[in-house]
Amino acid sequence: MTPTVSASGLSLRYGGTRALDDVSLRLSAGVTGLLGPNGAGKTTLLRVLATAVPADRGAFTVLGHDPGTSRGRQEVRRHLGYLPQTPGFHPDFTPFEFVDYVAILKELTDRAARHREVRRVLDEAGLDGVRGKRIRKLSGGMRQRVALAAALVGDPAFLVLDEPTVGLDPEQRMRFRELIARAGEGRTVLLSTHQTEDVAMLCHRVVVLAGGTVRFDGTPAELTARAAGRVWSSAERDPGAKAGWRTGLGTFRNVGDPPVGADLLEPTLEDGYLLTLDGLDGVDTEVAA
Template identity: 60%
Template sequence: MGTTVSVRALTKEYGRARVLDGIDLAIGPGVTGLLGPNGAGKTTLLRCLATTLAPDGGEIRVLGHDPADRARRIEIRRRLGYLPQDPGYYPHFTAFELVDYVAILKEITDRRTRYREVRRVLAEVDLADRSQTKVRKLSGGMRQRLAFAQALLGDPDVLILDEPTVGLDPEQRMRFRALVSRLGEGRTVLLSTHQTEDVAALCELVVVQHRGRVIFQGAPRDIAAAAKGQVWLSESPPDGGSRLFWRTADGRYRSLGDPPPNAVPADPTVEDGYLLLLGEPAEVAA
């Protein structure tokens, strides 16, 4: 199976601000990670792909369909699962009732089939024992997992996940990684995240978006390799104006860019490559 999601010259503006500035993107089955600083346009891009927001220009194809066409848009939605960054909740529903309601919206009309599917997705996210708990009584991490459960309804061909690990503790994130890695076998999963370790652990492809443009697309090892020869460990902090350094747990300083005095090279990571790729915005964040 080839490309399942493609974008060409995509643009979107809010007032005078151009949030998407000619995005070109092509992804296929497997797990793709979308990285970028706040304000890069990641959520806007995902909303366009999930058919909840119309772009101002350019073309989108999801599973071969054009979401600008109403009939094709409905077909995309039947085969797509979407976890938005800020999912809405009905606090007086139970977890089961909320997912069941979304299942009805997804046209799973046979009650027996629907209930079986609701129980399946709640079990996938380890919420089977909370199915009768009111949403308002669930923790933030549980609500995030509940939102993920509704995205899994109907075994979608394309999953779009916007910051899916927000609110998850380390054990839950490990379980999430295991689930997503399995889901990525034979289907397309596109997830945005600020967690570079999730990208390194999960993704076959990483896309870096900055100021409304795609500035990198490749394997995680490629973005890490871009920092080769620019990552250093030293006993003292580097001199100069660079703010891309931090003190590690063993008391040494890890810095990016030019080598400090008496520094030794360190193996680069996805995070190192990502920070160097962003340049000045990364220095400000650091």
């Protein structure tokens, strides 16, 4: 399959801090999850791939277009939808007006066709009932949907979503996952998240980023398999474990190299992720909890 996105050796530094270090990726149709602890470089990588910030070194193409040139960057953006980590809005706009504004910025010039497209994405995002309401009056979850609708308008081939489920309640998160799953049908979606459940439920592929480098690139099943035979239960925290935490049952779940005779447990994606990161250091508590 021809990759939608092909990145090679992407590096970016902020002062003495290495945000990305020689990241290479090839993304094809479907939802790819980008997992990593805070400061792993996820947002930076997404911003680079969304052409919001250029890399220091390395190159990438989207559908064969090189964003290193002005013309190439415009071509890339014509095929791109981007939902940033903290999307901002013009609060006095309605969802229809805002998405229509983004559609104009995306060069959809035919008014009637554009309005049809805006109605389509608002409908797809479940905003049909509030499209005339001011954004300032919408809940956080609804605003996230407006941002997703703005990313989807123009039917982009490559969708970049930066932690879209952060701050949503479980029901909203579930609905948002449905939206993303639908969006991933037939297009390439790169989804940054702290939530291993998001990856388990949505993604055909997962990339783990830490310290600006790719630590794992494979399927969720392969990441889970990394923890096979390396997760065990104990009455006390096992000092030999790479990571261990108390569960709701009062026992401790440990990952690492189990002692002889340990009570082995079925591994999860989260276990594989923690082992890939070599423990809990720097891992967001949301993941480890």
